Amino acid sequence: MATEDHVIxxxxxxxxxxxxxxxxxxxxxxGVTDVRVELEEKHTVVSVGENGPDRKAxxxxxxxxxxxxxxxxxxxxxxxxxxxxxxAEFNWRDRATWYQSARNTKWCLIGCSIGEFGTLxxxxxxxxxxxxxxxxxxxxxxxxxxxxxxxITSVIFETILxxxxxxxxxxxxxxxxxxxxxxxxxxxxxxxxxxxxATGGLLGMxxxxxxxxxxxxxxxxxxxxxxxxKKYGAACH
Numbered sequence: 001m002a003t004e005d006h007v008i009x010x011x012x013x014x015x016x017x018x019x020x021x022x023x024x025x026x027x028x029x030x031g032v033t034d035v036r037v038e039l040e041e042k043h044t045v046v047s048v049g050e051n052g053p054d055r056k057a058x059x060x061x062x063x064x065x066x067x068x069x070x071x072x073x074x075x076x077x078x079x080x081x082x083x084x085x086x087x088a089e090f091n092w093r094d095r096a097t098w099y100q101s102a103r104n105t106k107w108c109l110i111g112c113s114i115g116e117f118g119t120l121x122x123x124x125x126x127x128x129x130x131x132x133x134x135x136x137x138x139x140x141x142x143x144x145x146x147x148x149x150x151x152i153t154s155v156i157f158e159t160i161l162x163x164x165x166x167x168x169x170x171x172x173x174x175x176x177x178x179x180x181x182x183x184x185x186x187x188x189x190x191x192x193x194x195x196x197x198a199t200g201g202l203l204g205m206x207x208x209x210x211x212x213x214x215x216x217x218x219x220x221x222x223x224x225x226x227x228x229x230k231k232y233g234a235a236c237h
Contacts, residue, residue, distance in 0.1 A: 003033055003047045006055050009070035010037070010044055010062055012100050012229050014175060015162050018067070025065035029053045042070070066100040068229055090231050101226040105187075107161065108179070108225075109217050111154030112187050118153075119146040120195060120205035129202030142203050147188040154184055180228060183221040190220035 013019055019037040022044060026035045031052025037044045046058055053061075059069040123129060123142070132139050155176045162172035191213040196202075198209035 003049055004052070006046045006048065006058060008044055008046065008055065008058055008062065010042055011068035011070040012104070013037075013039055013042065013067060015039075021065045022062055022067055025061045026058060029057065029061055032058075063094070063096040066096055066103065068094075068097055068100070090227075092226070094230060097226055097230045101229045102222060104229070105183070105218055105222050105225050107158070108154060108184055108221070109187060109214065111157030112150040112184055112217065113191070113214065114157065115149030115151070115153030116146040116188055116191055117205070117210070119149045120192075120203075124204035124207075127204075129199065129204040132203055134201055139203065143192075146192060147185070150188045151181065151184055155179070180225070183225055183228070186221040186224065187217045191217040 010022055013022065016039065019039045023035045023037045026032055026044065026046055029052070031049045032046060033049055033052070034047035035044060036046075044062075048058075062069055128142065132142060155173075158176035158179060159169070159172045162175055163169060194213045194216045195205060195209055198206035198212070
């Protein structure tokens, strides 16, 4: 039976579990005879039969799995017959991309919260807010420290997640370090500003403000993560 191969770029994949989800979504289509997902190259090669789905249907299946379709390397040596499916024009109406970017933002939030909340809680227990006067060099250093610790714990958390997805340590760490620090900084700053408002500018933590801090930390970078994933196929984590 004659088959046709399509190479389609896939954005948003960060581990083997992601590539498995893409493969499952494509394999479920009637007429697909083989699916090979290349995680590092960010594309999939899909073989379809004579009456199999076209490229638009394949792209729709990828988006339904929560990933974006990006421009593949059309110059690669492959059995691809055409590159006539352009990258979708950017818009804010892609539900699949909103879902995937929300999922990515959630994991970033968990990783960042560990370091930031831990540091702020330590300040609260030690009474740092009453010991360190505002607008002093030490105050500003301690103000930035939760942000730094949040970035560190986010990288550690992401590395562990990727290793659980069967990725080796070096590759996991490299991927984690390649996360969007803009997104994480937006998240960290939003949470800390919310906390400072709740504590009246003192270094510490108002525990009643934690739900609001988490909401602010999630909602602030989410549109940016959508834009980055939709336009460039790059996840925040």
